[in-house]
Amino acid sequence: MKKGFEIYLQRYRWFFLLGIVLLSIGLFFGLQTFQTTAPVHYSGWLTGIMPVSKENPNDSVLVAYDPVHNVTEDILKLENYTANNYGAVSPNGRYAAYTQWKTDRNRYLVVRSLKEETTREYFRDV
Structure with a gap:
Protein backbone atom coordinates (compact mmCIF):
# COMPACT_ATOMS: atom_id res chain seq x y z
CA MET A 1 0.00 0.00 0.00
CA PRO A 39 -10.21 53.59 -5.66
CA VAL A 40 -7.64 56.34 -5.18
CA HIS A 41 -9.65 59.42 -5.94
CA TYR A 42 -7.24 62.26 -5.12
CA SER A 43 -3.92 60.79 -6.28
CA GLY A 44 -2.08 63.40 -8.34
CA TRP A 45 -4.42 66.24 -7.35
CA LEU A 46 -3.15 69.60 -6.09
CA THR A 47 -4.60 70.77 -2.77
CA GLY A 48 -4.68 74.07 -0.98
CA ILE A 49 -6.73 76.49 1.09
CA MET A 50 -8.63 79.26 -0.66
CA PRO A 51 -10.70 82.11 0.80
CA VAL A 52 -14.43 81.76 0.24
CA SER A 53 -14.90 85.38 -0.89
CA LYS A 54 -13.19 88.76 -0.84
CA GLU A 55 -15.91 90.12 1.42
CA ASN A 56 -15.26 87.49 4.09
CA PRO A 57 -11.54 86.59 4.04
CA ASN A 58 -11.72 84.78 7.40
CA ASP A 59 -13.73 81.88 6.00
CA SER A 60 -11.83 79.43 3.82
CA VAL A 61 -12.26 76.13 2.04
CA LEU A 62 -9.83 73.27 1.46
CA VAL A 63 -9.92 72.53 -2.27
CA ALA A 64 -8.46 69.85 -4.51
CA TYR A 65 -7.66 70.47 -8.17
CA ASP A 66 -7.13 67.79 -10.82
CA PRO A 67 -4.87 69.33 -13.49
CA VAL A 68 -5.41 66.44 -15.91
CA HIS A 69 -9.21 66.79 -16.14
CA ASN A 70 -9.42 70.46 -15.03
CA VAL A 71 -11.75 69.65 -12.10
CA THR A 72 -11.92 71.47 -8.76
CA GLU A 73 -13.59 69.97 -5.68
CA ASP A 74 -14.35 71.58 -2.34
CA ILE A 75 -13.19 69.17 0.35
CA LEU A 76 -13.75 70.93 3.67
CA LYS A 77 -15.22 74.28 4.68
CA LEU A 78 -13.16 76.03 7.38
CA GLU A 79 -14.97 78.82 9.25
CA ASN A 80 -12.98 81.61 10.92
CA TYR A 81 -9.86 80.30 9.24
CA THR A 82 -7.58 82.40 7.06
CA ALA A 83 -6.19 81.09 3.80
CA ASN A 84 -2.54 81.71 4.72
CA ASN A 85 -2.12 78.10 5.87
CA TYR A 86 -1.34 74.79 4.22
CA GLY A 87 -3.76 71.97 3.46
CA ALA A 88 -3.76 68.49 1.98
CA VAL A 89 -6.11 65.58 1.45
CA SER A 90 -5.24 61.87 1.51
CA PRO A 91 -5.31 60.04 -1.86
CA ASN A 92 -8.37 58.00 -0.85
CA GLY A 93 -10.27 61.08 0.36
CA ARG A 94 -10.71 59.88 3.94
CA TYR A 95 -8.51 62.45 5.71
CA ALA A 96 -7.81 66.16 5.39
CA ALA A 97 -4.83 67.85 7.02
CA TYR A 98 -4.23 71.55 7.47
CA THR A 99 -2.09 73.83 9.59
CA GLN A 100 -3.50 76.21 12.15
CA TRP A 101 -1.97 79.09 14.08
CA LYS A 102 -1.49 79.06 17.84
CA THR A 103 -1.86 82.25 19.80
CA ASP A 104 1.93 82.69 20.01
CA ARG A 105 2.21 82.66 16.19
CA ASN A 106 3.38 79.04 15.86
CA ARG A 107 1.62 76.53 13.63
CA TYR A 108 0.32 73.10 14.52
CA LEU A 109 -1.14 70.36 12.36
CA VAL A 110 -4.79 69.32 12.39
CA VAL A 111 -5.82 66.01 10.80
CA ARG A 112 -9.54 65.53 10.31
CA SER A 113 -11.32 62.38 9.25
CA LEU A 114 -13.87 63.32 6.61
CA LYS A 115 -15.96 60.16 7.13
CA GLU A 116 -16.23 60.01 10.94
CA GLU A 117 -15.91 63.76 11.65
CA THR A 118 -13.07 63.23 14.13
CA THR A 119 -10.15 65.64 14.57
CA ARG A 120 -6.63 65.16 15.91
CA GLU A 121 -4.03 67.83 16.57
CA TYR A 122 -0.28 67.28 16.20
CA PHE A 123 2.77 69.37 17.14
CA ARG A 124 0.65 71.51 19.44
CA ASP A 125 3.27 71.47 22.21
CA VAL A 126 6.23 72.29 19.98
Missing part, protein backbone atom coordinates in the same frame (compact mmCIF):
# COMPACT_ATOMS: atom_id res chain seq x y z
CA LYS A 2 2.76 2.41 0.93
CA LYS A 3 4.84 1.50 -2.12
CA GLY A 4 1.91 2.14 -4.46
CA PHE A 5 1.32 5.59 -2.94
CA GLU A 6 5.03 6.47 -3.37
CA ILE A 7 4.90 5.48 -7.04
CA TYR A 8 1.74 7.61 -7.44
CA LEU A 9 3.50 10.60 -5.82
CA GLN A 10 6.61 10.21 -7.97
CA ARG A 11 4.54 10.03 -11.12
CA TYR A 12 2.37 13.10 -10.41
CA ARG A 13 4.58 15.20 -8.14
CA TRP A 14 5.59 17.54 -10.98
CA PHE A 15 1.94 18.20 -11.77
CA PHE A 16 1.28 19.05 -8.12
CA LEU A 17 4.30 21.34 -7.95
CA LEU A 18 3.37 23.02 -11.21
CA GLY A 19 -0.18 23.51 -9.96
CA ILE A 20 1.04 25.07 -6.71
CA VAL A 21 3.43 27.38 -8.56
CA LEU A 22 0.73 28.47 -11.04
CA LEU A 23 -1.75 29.05 -8.20
CA SER A 24 0.82 31.16 -6.32
CA ILE A 25 1.58 33.24 -9.41
CA GLY A 26 -2.13 33.72 -10.06
CA LEU A 27 -2.73 34.90 -6.49
CA PHE A 28 0.21 37.29 -6.69
CA PHE A 29 -1.02 38.92 -9.89
CA GLY A 30 -4.58 38.97 -8.60
CA LEU A 31 -3.49 40.89 -5.50
CA GLN A 32 -1.42 43.28 -7.60
CA THR A 33 -4.39 43.96 -9.85
CA PHE A 34 -6.66 44.53 -6.86
CA GLN A 35 -4.22 46.99 -5.30
CA THR A 36 -3.78 49.00 -8.48
CA THR A 37 -7.51 49.18 -9.21
CA ALA A 38 -8.50 50.19 -5.65
Whole structure:
Protein backbone atom coordinates (compact mmCIF):
# COMPACT_ATOMS: atom_id res chain seq x y z
CA MET A 1 0.00 0.00 0.00
CA LYS A 2 2.76 2.41 0.93
CA LYS A 3 4.84 1.50 -2.12
CA GLY A 4 1.91 2.14 -4.46
CA PHE A 5 1.32 5.59 -2.94
CA GLU A 6 5.03 6.47 -3.37
CA ILE A 7 4.90 5.48 -7.04
CA TYR A 8 1.74 7.61 -7.44
CA LEU A 9 3.50 10.60 -5.82
CA GLN A 10 6.61 10.21 -7.97
CA ARG A 11 4.54 10.03 -11.12
CA TYR A 12 2.37 13.10 -10.41
CA ARG A 13 4.58 15.20 -8.14
CA TRP A 14 5.59 17.54 -10.98
CA PHE A 15 1.94 18.20 -11.77
CA PHE A 16 1.28 19.05 -8.12
CA LEU A 17 4.30 21.34 -7.95
CA LEU A 18 3.37 23.02 -11.21
CA GLY A 19 -0.18 23.51 -9.96
CA ILE A 20 1.04 25.07 -6.71
CA VAL A 21 3.43 27.38 -8.56
CA LEU A 22 0.73 28.47 -11.04
CA LEU A 23 -1.75 29.05 -8.20
CA SER A 24 0.82 31.16 -6.32
CA ILE A 25 1.58 33.24 -9.41
CA GLY A 26 -2.13 33.72 -10.06
CA LEU A 27 -2.73 34.90 -6.49
CA PHE A 28 0.21 37.29 -6.69
CA PHE A 29 -1.02 38.92 -9.89
CA GLY A 30 -4.58 38.97 -8.60
CA LEU A 31 -3.49 40.89 -5.50
CA GLN A 32 -1.42 43.28 -7.60
CA THR A 33 -4.39 43.96 -9.85
CA PHE A 34 -6.66 44.53 -6.86
CA GLN A 35 -4.22 46.99 -5.30
CA THR A 36 -3.78 49.00 -8.48
CA THR A 37 -7.51 49.18 -9.21
CA ALA A 38 -8.50 50.19 -5.65
CA PRO A 39 -10.21 53.59 -5.66
CA VAL A 40 -7.64 56.34 -5.18
CA HIS A 41 -9.65 59.42 -5.94
CA TYR A 42 -7.24 62.26 -5.12
CA SER A 43 -3.92 60.79 -6.28
CA GLY A 44 -2.08 63.40 -8.34
CA TRP A 45 -4.42 66.24 -7.35
CA LEU A 46 -3.15 69.60 -6.09
CA THR A 47 -4.60 70.77 -2.77
CA GLY A 48 -4.68 74.07 -0.98
CA ILE A 49 -6.73 76.49 1.09
CA MET A 50 -8.63 79.26 -0.66
CA PRO A 51 -10.70 82.11 0.80
CA VAL A 52 -14.43 81.76 0.24
CA SER A 53 -14.90 85.38 -0.89
CA LYS A 54 -13.19 88.76 -0.84
CA GLU A 55 -15.91 90.12 1.42
CA ASN A 56 -15.26 87.49 4.09
CA PRO A 57 -11.54 86.59 4.04
CA ASN A 58 -11.72 84.78 7.40
CA ASP A 59 -13.73 81.88 6.00
CA SER A 60 -11.83 79.43 3.82
CA VAL A 61 -12.26 76.13 2.04
CA LEU A 62 -9.83 73.27 1.46
CA VAL A 63 -9.92 72.53 -2.27
CA ALA A 64 -8.46 69.85 -4.51
CA TYR A 65 -7.66 70.47 -8.17
CA ASP A 66 -7.13 67.79 -10.82
CA PRO A 67 -4.87 69.33 -13.49
CA VAL A 68 -5.41 66.44 -15.91
CA HIS A 69 -9.21 66.79 -16.14
CA ASN A 70 -9.42 70.46 -15.03
CA VAL A 71 -11.75 69.65 -12.10
CA THR A 72 -11.92 71.47 -8.76
CA GLU A 73 -13.59 69.97 -5.68
CA ASP A 74 -14.35 71.58 -2.34
CA ILE A 75 -13.19 69.17 0.35
CA LEU A 76 -13.75 70.93 3.67
CA LYS A 77 -15.22 74.28 4.68
CA LEU A 78 -13.16 76.03 7.38
CA GLU A 79 -14.97 78.82 9.25
CA ASN A 80 -12.98 81.61 10.92
CA TYR A 81 -9.86 80.30 9.24
CA THR A 82 -7.58 82.40 7.06
CA ALA A 83 -6.19 81.09 3.80
CA ASN A 84 -2.54 81.71 4.72
CA ASN A 85 -2.12 78.10 5.87
CA TYR A 86 -1.34 74.79 4.22
CA GLY A 87 -3.76 71.97 3.46
CA ALA A 88 -3.76 68.49 1.98
CA VAL A 89 -6.11 65.58 1.45
CA SER A 90 -5.24 61.87 1.51
CA PRO A 91 -5.31 60.04 -1.86
CA ASN A 92 -8.37 58.00 -0.85
CA GLY A 93 -10.27 61.08 0.36
CA ARG A 94 -10.71 59.88 3.94
CA TYR A 95 -8.51 62.45 5.71
CA ALA A 96 -7.81 66.16 5.39
CA ALA A 97 -4.83 67.85 7.02
CA TYR A 98 -4.23 71.55 7.47
CA THR A 99 -2.09 73.83 9.59
CA GLN A 100 -3.50 76.21 12.15
CA TRP A 101 -1.97 79.09 14.08
CA LYS A 102 -1.49 79.06 17.84
CA THR A 103 -1.86 82.25 19.80
CA ASP A 104 1.93 82.69 20.01
CA ARG A 105 2.21 82.66 16.19
CA ASN A 106 3.38 79.04 15.86
CA ARG A 107 1.62 76.53 13.63
CA TYR A 108 0.32 73.10 14.52
CA LEU A 109 -1.14 70.36 12.36
CA VAL A 110 -4.79 69.32 12.39
CA VAL A 111 -5.82 66.01 10.80
CA ARG A 112 -9.54 65.53 10.31
CA SER A 113 -11.32 62.38 9.25
CA LEU A 114 -13.87 63.32 6.61
CA LYS A 115 -15.96 60.16 7.13
CA GLU A 116 -16.23 60.01 10.94
CA GLU A 117 -15.91 63.76 11.65
CA THR A 118 -13.07 63.23 14.13
CA THR A 119 -10.15 65.64 14.57
CA ARG A 120 -6.63 65.16 15.91
CA GLU A 121 -4.03 67.83 16.57
CA TYR A 122 -0.28 67.28 16.20
CA PHE A 123 2.77 69.37 17.14
CA ARG A 124 0.65 71.51 19.44
CA ASP A 125 3.27 71.47 22.21
CA VAL A 126 6.23 72.29 19.98
